[in-house]
Amino acid sequence: MKVNCNIDIKHLTRVEGHGSIQIRIEDGKVRKANWEVVETPRFFEAMLVGKHYENAPYICGRICGICSIGHTLASIRAIENGFEFTPSEQTGKLRILLKHMETLQSHILHLYFLAAPDFLGVGSVLPLVDTHPEVVQAALRLKLLANDMCDEVGGRRLHPTRTVVGGFTMLPDKYQLKNFQQRLKDSLADLTASADLFATFVIPVFQRETEFVSLKGEGDYPFIGGRLVSTDGVIKEEHEYRAMSNEYMADWSTSKLSRLSRKSLAVGALARLNNNFNGLGPPAREISEKLGLTPVNHNPFMNNVAQLVECVQVVMQSIEIIDTLLDTPWQEPKQRLEVKEGIGVGAVEVPRGILYHCLEFDKEGRIKKADCVIPTSQNHANIHHDIEDLAEWCVEQGKNDKEIELIAEMLVRAYDPCISCSVH
C-alpha cells in the first residue's frame, strides 16, 4: 500500500519554544516536509546597544530559561577576551563546575521529561509518576543535585547571581562542596540505571550525513573556549566564529540559520562527542560504546544517547574539580580588570551545542554592537533537512500516519531545541 499522510503539528509540544512540523505525502510521494520556526523575536542584540558592559551577562542570561548559566558565561568570556583579561585558575575551575551542573540539569530534564515519554509510549512524564516511580525519582534526584550545586556555586539555578566579569561575587562553602562531591559519587548509580533504561529504548535506525561543529578539546572534553572544529575538517579560532556559523535568513523561520561546508550543520552533544570522543574519560567512554555510540555517528536520534554519555562525563569531571578546589586555599573571588576599546568573542558549549557571544566596546566599556549565535539556530536547517529525509525514509518503511507523526516529533525533540533562544 502506498503511503499517504497529511501532518500539521502547530506548536510542537515538549520542546522549549514554538515550532511547527508539516509533512504531506501523496501516493508514496513526499509533497511537503517542513520544519517551521514561528517564535517571536525579542531583539537582545539591539537591547544591549549603549549599555555598559556589566549589563551584558545579566541581560543575556535571560535569553534562555534552561541554559541561562551558559549565556551568562559566554557574555562574560566575550567581555574578558575583549579586555584581554585572563581569569584566575580558581575562577576557571568554578565556572567549569557550574557549567557542568547546568549541562547535567538540562540533559536530565530533556532525557527524562521531554524525550523518554515517547519511548515509553506516554504523553508526558506525569503518567510515569505512577507507572515508573523509580525512573521519575532517579530523574528528580539527579536534577536536584545539579540544581543544588548551581545554587551553591552560581548563587541561583536559573539566572545566576554570583557570576560576574572578573570572577564571582562570592565563593561556595568548602564543607558544602565536600558534601556535593559525595552526592556526585552516589549519583553514578542513578546514571548507570539511566543507561540501562535507555538501552531498552528502540532508537530509530535513521541516518543523514551532515557536518558536526563543536569546540575542539586539547586531550580533554571541551566546554569553555578554545578552537572550533568540524567533522569535515574545518578548524578556526574562537574569534573567527562568523566563518564557522555563516548566519542567513529564510522565509520559513524567524530564527537565523547556519551552514558551513554543506547545506546544513549540526551542533550539540552528538557533535561534541563526534569531535572529541577521545577526550571522554573511561566511564563515559564505556557507556558510549555499550550504547552503540562511536564517532562519527550520523543518526540524529543518537543525540539522546550522547547527552546521557555527557552526564557521566560531567559528573566524573566535577568530582575531580572539587578535589583540586578542596586541596587549595581560597583566593580572592573576583579580580579587577581594565576597560579597553575593542571586540571580544566567547565560545561556550552549552547543553544544546556551541554558543557564541560577540561584543564590541567603546573606550568607556559601553556596548557598540552585539551578536549572539545560538546552538538551536545553527541546528534549524539541519532539522529541516532531516525532516525531509525522514519523510522519504518513512515512505520506504511503509509507516502509517500516526507512526510518521510520532517519529517526526521524536526527531525534533532529539535535538532538544531551545527555540526561544534561537529567536532571541
Added chain:
Amino acid sequence: MKTERTFLGVPIVKPKVGFFDLSSCEGCQLQMLNNEASLLDFLSLVEIVNFREGMKEKSDDYDIAFVEGSVTRADEEERLKIIRRNAGVVVALGSCACFGGVNQLKNRFNDLEWVKRQVYGDFPIETQEAKPISAFVKVDLEIYGCPIKKEEVEKIVTKLVLGQEITHPNYPVCMECKANENVCLFDLGEPCLGPVTRAGCDSWCPSNRMGCWGCRGPAPAANLKQLEKIAEQKNISKERLLDRLECFGGFGEAAREMRTKVEGGR
C-alpha cells in the same frame, strides 16, 4: 474536577491548570519543575491540563491560566485573549508578563525599525512594543520576579486553591536583606535597588552579593528620591542606577525620568 484531599476536614477541589508562554525565556515555567523536592506534592494539588513545554496532551478546559512572557506580536495578543476567555483566573507569571520584563528594553529606543535592522538587517520581521499582559486583558493575580521564586509560587497557588486571600509584602527587599544580616552592598560600592523594590524574594540577589535589579517592581512604600541620594553619597553613577531601574520595566515613569537625567548629563 476531582476531590482527593481535604483541608481542615473540607474537601479541596483540584483546579484544572494551564501554563502558557508568550515572548519569554520560558524560565518561569521551568522554575515550576525546578523544585524537585516538593514537585510531586505540588502536582497533587492541581490538575495540569495544558503545559506545552512539558506534555503532549492539551485541553482548553482550565480554571487557572498561568501566563508567562510579554506581548510583542499581534498573534500573541490574540492567543492571550482566547486564554482570558477560557480561564476563570488569569495569573501573570514573572516579570515579563507583569511589566514587559527585559523584552521592554527595546522600547527605550522609540524606533522599532532601527531595532529590527540591528538584528535582521533588511529581512522583514514582525514585532511591536513589548507590553505586559495587563495592557490587553484583565489580570487577576501577578506573581513577580525574574525568575519567579518557586517557594513563593507554591505558597500563592496553595492559597488560591484553598480560596485564601493573597497579599504581597508592601515593604522593600532591603528589609529582608537586613533580616538576613547581609553586608550592605552600597558599602561595597555596588548599586542596589533593594531599598525600593517589592519584597517577597527573601533578598535573593543581595544575599549572593549581587545588588538588586528591581525585577519585582516598586514596593508601594518606595522612596526613589532617597535612593538617588544614597547612590550619590556612595559615588554610584546615575547611569548604573538607570541600568537597573529600566531593566525589567517595573519602574516605568521613574526609569524614564532617570534616563532623561542621564542623557542630559552626558
